[in-house]
Amino acid sequence: xxxxxxLEDLTMHYKTKAGWVQAIDGVxxxxxxxxxxxxxxxxxxxxxSIAMSLMRLLPNNAKLVRGRVLFGGQDLYxxxxxxxxxxxxxxxxxxxxxxxxxxxxxYSVGNQIIEAILTHEPETSEEEARERVKSLFELVGIPxxxxxxxxxxxxxxxxxxxxxxxxxxxxxxxxxxxxxxxxLDVIVQxxxxxxxxxxxxxxxxxxxxxxxxxxxxxxVSDVVGVMYAGKLLELGPADDxxxxxxxxxxxxxxxxxxxxxxxxxDLVTIPGEPPNLLAPPAGCxxxxxxxxxxxxxxxxEPVWHEIANGHYLACHNPIxxxxxxxxxxxxxxxxxxxxxxxxxxxxxxQVTAKGGDGNGASGSx
Amino acid sequence: xxxxxxxxxxxVILTLLIYITLVYFLLQAMPGDITMMYLSNPKIxxxxxxxxxxxxxxxxxxxxxxxSYMKNFFRGELGVSFSQYPKPVWDILMEKLPRTFVLFLxxxxxxxxxGFVLGKVxxxxxxxxxxxxxxxxxxxxxxxxxxxxxxxxxxxxxYNLKWLPLNQFIDPRLWTAAPFxxxxxxxxxxxxxxxxAIGIFLIFFYLLRGLKPSRRSRxxxxxxxxxxxxxxxxxxxxxxxxxxxxxxxxxxILPVLTLTLINFAGTMLLMRDSMLETVQEDYVLAARAKGxxxxxxxxxxxxxTALLPTVTSLVLSLASxxxxxxxxxxxFSWPGLGQTxxxxxxxxDYPLATGALAFTGIFLLIAHFIADILYAVLDxxxxxxxxxxx
Numbered sequence: 001x002x003x004x005x006x007l008e009d010l011t012m013h014y015k016t017k018a019g020w021v022q023a024i025d026g027v028x029x030x031x032x033x034x035x036x037x038x039x040x041x042x043x044x045x046x047x048x049s050i051a052m053s054l055m056r057l058l059p060n061n062a063k064l065v066r067g068r069v070l071f072g073g074q075d076l077y078x079x080x081x082x083x084x085x086x087x088x089x090x091x092x093x094x095x096x097x098x099x100x101x102x103x104x105x106x107y108s109v110g111n112q113i114i115e116a117i118l119t120h121e122p123e124t125s126e127e128e129a130r131e132r133v134k135s136l137f138e139l140v141g142i143p144x145x146x147x148x149x150x151x152x153x154x155x156x157x158x159x160x161x162x163x164x165x166x167x168x169x170x171x172x173x174x175x176x177x178x179x180x181x182x183x184l185d186v187i188v189q190x191x192x193x194x195x196x197x198x199x200x201x202x203x204x205x206x207x208x209x210x211x212x213x214x215x216x217x218x219x220v221s222d223v224v225g226v227m228y229a230g231k232l233l234e235l236g237p238a239d240d241x242x243x244x245x246x247x248x249x250x251x252x253x254x255x256x257x258x259x260x261x262x263x264x265x266d267l268v269t270i271p272g273e274p275p276n277l278l279a280p281p282a283g284c285x286x287x288x289x290x291x292x293x294x295x296x297x298x299x300x301e302p303v304w305h306e307i308a309n310g311h312y313l314a315c316h317n318p319i320x321x322x323x324x325x326x327x328x329x330x331x332x333x334x335x336x337x338x339x340x341x342x343x344x345x346x347x348x349x350q351v352t353a354k355g356g357d358g359n360g361a362s363g364s365x
Numbered sequence: 366x367x368x369x370x371x372x373x374x375x376x377v378i379l380t381l382l383i384y385i386t387l388v389y390f391l392l393q394a395m396p397g398d399i400t401m402m403y404l405s406n407p408k409i410x411x412x413x414x415x416x417x418x419x420x421x422x423x424x425x426x427x428x429x430x431x432x433s434y435m436k437n438f439f440r441g442e443l444g445v446s447f448s449q450y451p452k453p454v455w456d457i458l459m460e461k462l463p464r465t466f467v468l469f470l471x472x473x474x475x476x477x478x479x480g481f482v483l484g485k486v487x488x489x490x491x492x493x494x495x496x497x498x499x500x501x502x503x504x505x506x507x508x509x510x511x512x513x514x515x516x517x518x519x520x521x522x523x524y525n526l527k528w529l530p531l532n533q534f535i536d537p538r539l540w541t542a543a544p545f546x547x548x549x550x551x552x553x554x555x556x557x558x559x560x561x562a563i564g565i566f567l568i569f570f571y572l573l574r575g576l577k578p579s580r581r582s583r584x585x586x587x588x589x590x591x592x593x594x595x596x597x598x599x600x601x602x603x604x605x606x607x608x609x610x611x612x613x614x615x616x617x618i619l620p621v622l623t624l625t626l627i628n629f630a631g632t633m634l635l636m637r638d639s640m641l642e643t644v645q646e647d648y649v650l651a652a653r654a655k656g657x658x659x660x661x662x663x664x665x666x667x668x669x670t671a672l673l674p675t676v677t678s679l680v681l682s683l684a685s686x687x688x689x690x691x692x693x694x695x696x697f698s699w700p701g702l703g704q705t706x707x708x709x710x711x712x713x714d715y716p717l718a719t720g721a722l723a724f725t726g727i728f729l730l731i732a733h734f735i736a737d738i739l740y741a742v743l744d745x746x747x748x749x750x751x752x753x754x755x
Contacts, residue, residue: 057650085659086656089656152745
């Protein structure tokens with residue numbers, strides 16, 4: 001399959017009064033045409049920053065430290081302002097986090113979409129554009145006669161649909177959906193997720209789906225990337241990552257969510273808070289909150305490497321698949337997540353201690 | 366909407382009633398009356414003064430005077446001027462009012478437009494040199510002592526450079542042989558300007574609506590505008606008025622310039638503030654993500670919504686410049702409402718002073734009224750249902 005998007009060691013920092021915030025640190029992945037990638041992680045771990053850097057819409061205080069963003073083989077950061085402007089929406093469109101506020105209150109919704117079409121396809125007449133918006137509205141399930149209405153006359157769900165219609169207006173090859181359903185109730189959310197998936201399959205479009213909600217990501221993505229504190233910790237096919245999570249963070253994140261249909265189990269909480277990115281912890285950024293952490297985790301940064309076909313990982317002490325199962329059962333049985341988690345730690349250490357020490361030694365040499 | 370408008374008109378009338386009452390008693394509270402100036406004249410005996418007072422109705426009790434004044438006011442009778450006896454106040458005001466109105470409206474629209482554009486640009490390029498420069502210059506003029514600024518402007522442009530007349534409304538030497546009166550010319554001039562303004566608005570409204578006006582309709586719009594202006598100028602030439610219109614226009618330039626200089630910074634800073642808020646809105650980011658050109662994002666997204674609170678400042682600056690109108694008209698000897706009020710107040714000419722102040726108030730009330738309506742037109746989120754109180 002053709003690679004559409006490729007991030008190579010993308011590192012981006014924000015300058016603030018207190019210092020440099022290391023928002024994205026050495027993120028690499030690639031995305032094929034027609035594939036959908038889900039980025040999951042806690043708030044403030046750099047998901048939205050990645051979305052913004054793909055659009056080259058970073059605030060003025062952001063600085064690309066190193067790395068490249070290749071879109072269709074083209075380095076986005078080598079383009080001129082005018083070139084990137086023409087590429088936006090035509091090639092990469094975005095469904096914003098705050099769909100409620102991403103519509104201009106003083107123009108009708110239809111006109112805002114027509115405007116996008118006319119900007120990127122100047123040869124299109126206004127009538128043609130209007131027809132296209134009509135069919136887009138039907139596609140996302142808004143009555144076409146609502147085109148002339150203003151955003152404040154729409155309900156939350158309709159605004160969200162309108163924003164999706166707007167993202168589809170120029171038939172982009174990549175859509176970045178940044179928490180598009182967070183503000184909606186679950187029923188509407190589910191409907192919209194299904195619609196997005198349908199449309200994506202119909203027109204063979206790639207998508208990057210950003211959310212803190214593991215269940216949403218599981219529903220819509222082919223490939224899943226787990227982010228923590230500006231770094232990717234694990235990335236791989238959704239089935240692999242969710243069935244056999246290798247990084248302790250992925251594991252904790254999965255069991256931090258309640259399951260309605262499955263067995264009743266107490267939620268695993270991840271102790272502590274995400275680190276301050278002004279001075280992230282040395283070594284693995286997750287180590288202060290990780291029950292599997294060893295001494296070397298605090299010293300040496302884990303290397304991003306491929307462990308299986310398309311499955312990447314950065315961890316010194318990856319969870320062995322065999323160790324996961326008893327742990328989950330134990331959680332259900334004892335009803336105490338903390339004890340359960342720490343209980344398995346010793347096991348895990350025994351399993352992985354050897355390999356981990358080896359890595360540590362080579363790192364310090 | 367209709368209910369709202371009617372309710373608002375009722376409010377305007379009530380406010381006007383209270384305002385006139387206040388103005389009336391305020392002016393009556395001044396010591397003495399018009400007959401005071403005969404006091405030092407030995408040829409006029411005390412009895413003659415008393416008779417004059419009773420002729421003018423000044424011997425009646427204040428309350429009776431007030432009631433009859435109000436009765437006449439709402440029938441459109443403002444009485445007779447004492448100092449320009451027996452000229453009716455209405456006639457005097459109708460002569461002066463358009464001059465004041467045109468002068469201040471021009472200055473206000475100009476300073477609003479300049480302030481709006483500058484505010485938009487400096488907010489978009491916040492922290493750059495143009496931001497600092499415009500802010501410093503704007504605040505300097507904004508805080509300048511107005512009469513001094515007027516004198517400096519006169520000194521530079523009229524005295525030193527001799528480009529423009531020092532003051533007055535017309536140049537008397539030119540008008541001695543004129544076949545028209547100044548008011549006729551001025552009336553024609555205002556009509557012509559109004560026709561051009563409304564015409565241009567309609568042309569652009571009808572030909573350039575829609576998101577993507579074609580090149581052809583653009584050409585039509587501009588040529589229609591040019592034709593309209595040419596037609597109006599042609600009529601002025603045929604009537605032989607052009608030279609006189611030019612003379613009045615020349616006299617208007619300096620006061621308009623001074624008023625604009627002192628006022629534009631208010632709108633500019635307000636626009637800057639309002640815009641700094643809107644540029645942070647998600648829809649501005651979304652507009653940039655849509656790949657719209659920078660200019661479009663600035664004008665149609667950030668500035669368009671930032672405009673709303675600024676409309677209030679248009680009304681408020683109209684108010685402040687109207688109250689400062691007396692100073693402007695005195696500095697430039699502009700025979701308008703402000704100057705009339707000034708001389709009338711000095712001469713204890715109650716009817717004229719009350720009438721002049723009443724019209725200032727009516728002006729302001731109408732301006733506020735228009736601002737409310739304009740708000741609803743500019744912001745689709747505002748709907749006046751009438752049920753919600755105001």
